Amino acid sequence: MSATALADFKPFSRAQMAQRAAADIPEGWYVNLGIGIPTMISDYVPMDREVIFHSENGVLGMGPAPAKDKIEPWLINAGKQYVTMRAGGSFCHHADSFSMIRGGHLDLCVLGAFQVADNGDIANWATSENDTAPAVGGAMDLAAGAKRLWVLMEHTTKDGQSKLVTKCSYPLTAPGAVKRVYTNLATLDVTDRGFVVLSMAPGLSFDDLQARTEAKLHLPA
Numbered sequence: 001m002s003a004t005a006l007a008d009f010k011p012f013s014r015a016q017m018a019q020r021a022a023a024d025i026p027e028g029w030y031v032n033l034g035i036g037i038p039t040m041i042s043d044y045v046p047m048d049r050e051v052i053f054h055s056e057n058g059v060l061g062m063g064p065a066p067a068k069d070k071i072e073p074w075l076i077n078a079g080k081q082y083v084t085m086r087a088g089g090s091f092c093h094h095a096d097s098f099s100m101i102r103g104g105h106l107d108l109c110v111l112g113a114f115q116v117a118d119n120g121d122i123a124n125w126a127t128s129e130n131d132t133a134p135a136v137g138g139a140m141d142l143a144a145g146a147k148r149l150w151v152l153m154e155h156t157t158k159d160g161q162s163k164l165v166t167k168c169s170y171p172l173t174a175p176g177a178v179k180r181v182y183t184n185l186a187t188l189d190v191t192d193r194g195f196v197v198l199s200m201a202p203g204l205s206f207d208d209l210q211a212r213t214e215a216k217l218h219l220p221a
Contacts (some may be wrong), residue, residue: 008203011184017152019044021110021182025051029107030100032056034124035079036112037152038063046177047086054106056138058097061089078138101138101145109146111139113153113178115168118194118215120178122151125168143174155183155212162214164188164195185209193218 012020018040025031025045032054033039043064045051053062055077062077063084072080100106113124124139143149156162164181181188185196186209196218200209210217 002199007012008047009208010202011155012201013184015040015044017184020187021150021152022051024180025108027051028049030054030060030105032101032106032109032146033062033077034109034111034139034142038110038112039077040082041110041152042083054097054100054153055083056093056094056101056142058092059083059089060092060097060100061086063089082163098138098141104145104147106142106146108148108150109142109151110152111142111173112165113151113173114170115163115165116151116153116178116181116190117165117168120176120190121168122149122173122178123150123168124173125171140174143177148179149174150180150182151178152182155185160212162212164213164215165215166215183198185212191218197221 014037017037022041022044028050030052033041040054042062052060054060055062057078059077063086066072066082066084066181075083075085077083111122112121115123122143125137153163155164178190180190184201185204186200188195189198195215197206197209198220200206206217206219
């Protein structure tokens with residue numbers, strides 16, 4: 001990577017990543033937001049748009065995160081974060097919530113991940129005591145049950161290892177499930193060709209992006 005590219009390169013912030021994903025969700029979709037960066041998406045859907053956010057613990061119709069002086073301590077999502085409710089929101093039993101997931105009633109699930117392979121495999125849990133996601137939880141149900149799966153994650157690990165890979169080294173959450181990936185460097189679709197780059201962070205060239213990515217990247221046909 002050239003010195004000029006490094007100087008001009010500006011990764012997307014986590015808020016910008018969430019905002020980009022929020023803008024791509026069609027009107028009227030039922031959407032589950034996974035723990036981590038995906039939970040920020042609800043902060044960027046305007047109140048005049050109808051996107052119905054679901055949480056595994058039995059919440060349907062979540063709104064943006066509350067202001068510090070407007071917190072309702074009994075109202076949380078599956079990640080134990082405080083949330084708000086939009087008009088028409090509702091609560092249900094945990095079993096009913098998973099019936100929505102397993103019954104194919106969610107249009108979209110957005111998860112974080114350790115790795116995504118170029119065939120759509122996703123790994124977002126681990127068995128190591130040092131990892132923050134020591135059990136698969138509801139992610140396996142969501143990856144299998146939602147009509148579509150998107151991923152929001154950093155493009156590389158803290159030590160610069162690519163999270164977009166040819167084969168996941170972490171245990172799989174689901175095979176061939178991911179349709180789109182949003183990172184701090186790019187937005188990519190998962191296709192029969194592999195990762196197709198839809199957009200990139202300001203100042204980043206395709207070659208620069210490929211240099212930071214293990215899996216082979218493609219431009220739109």
